[in-house]
Amino acid sequence: MTLILGIETSCDETAAAVVEHGRRVRSDVVATQHDLHRRYGGVVPEIASRAHLERITPVVEEALSLAGIGFDQIDAVAVGNRPGLIGSLIVGVSAAKAIAWSLGKPLIGVDHILAHLHAAALWVDPGGDDSLQASNMPDPPQYPAVGLVVSGGHTTLYRVGSPVDAERLGSTIDDAVGEAYDKAAVVLGLEYPGGPNLDRLAAKGDPTAVDLPRSLLGKESLDFSFSGLKTALLYAVRGRPVSRKGKAEFPRSAADLDPQAIADFAASFQAAAVDAVMIKLERAINRLTLDGAPPRSLIVGGGVTANSLLRTRVRESGETRGLPVHLPPMRFCVDNAAMIAGLAYEQFARGSVDDLALPAIATASR
Ligand code: KG4
Ligand code: ZN
Secondary structure, three states, X not given: OOEEEEEEOOOOEEEEEEEXXXXXXXXXXXXXXXXXXXXXXOOOHHHHHHHHHHHHHHHHHHHHHHHOOOHHHOOEEEEEEEOOOHHXXXXXXXXXXXXXXXXXXXEEEEEHHHHHHHHHHOEOOOOOOOOOOHHXXXXXXXXXXXXXXXXXXXXEEEEEEEOOEEEEEEEEOOOOHHHHHHHHHHHOOOOOOHHHHHHHHHOOOOOOOOOOOOOOOOOOOOOEOOHHHHXXXXXXXXXXOEEEOOEEEOOOOHHHOOHHHHHHHHHHHHHHHHHHHHHHHHHHHHHHHHOOOOOOEEEEEOHHHHOHHHHHHHHHHHHHHOOOEEOOOHHHOOOOOHHXXXXXXXXXXXXXXXXXXXXXXXXXXX
């Protein structure tokens, strides 16, 4: 039995998990920092890294205790070391190095974005320690697959050859879709974190009420752009800004609109944002097919995978095309350490481990 302790601190969640054989989640602890960042309307990097520092030790201890193991039973220590907020990443990477060094166990650095694609393979055994109820375990994805990661920091399509091998096909040229959701939520006067609140409100609105743009970036492009949609929503909600004493002023704000109008804007935004993602996902499937290696499954991950409309649309697309769809359960859509420990197992099984020189890297490597 291979038990890997995973650590994740790339943004505003301090997380640790223990995963057996890359898939069976023995424990999964996430200390969210939403309460600390709410009043700023977004993540403040300095506050995030300080909070990680305070929480990392108790979070790791709780993950071990919930898994019913001690430090000595871990086979390797994994950490999301790229990409993310550098001050936040450094806390997790330093903690992982300290634990690995003191135990004399291997250290494994994991790409956070690829780990989101592993989340759908995770499995929580409902039967406790001794039951091997494999019937609950999701089937592993078939490769090659089209991978889509949609989160607050990334909107990226991949050709996925195996859990550890993904080639980027396209990515956002400006905002990530989750970031667009969060900014749209601010325009609509919704509370932070905006994405889930906007999703909930959209269910009460009319998605055809306002016509908002779906940016395609040319016939063949697999890249995404959400800044035009964001600006179109801003102008639709607040009117065109006028210059007064050198300052741009909007004629109105969301507070001047009635609740039904706000819900209609939310639903119209959601329809446009999800359309924009789906159009590119369909194009990616066609691209792999034209290249002679059609995808055998779709794998989706990242915080925006929690979005109700996106989940429905991806499932429909898979059904229409006869492709199995791998969507993580809700708790593994957003940032967590189980996906880090899970993907680390795949690297470990292929003999890929790191040493204490492992860096924290802010930017995406692929
Ligand atoms: O993967 P994640 O936890 O962090 C990053 O790696 O970025 O994703 C967080 C993002 C946030 O932008 C959040 O607003 C968005 O995922 N999100 C949603 C929903 N739930 C989370 N966006 C739309 N609809 C949702 N239901
Ligand atoms: Zn993430």
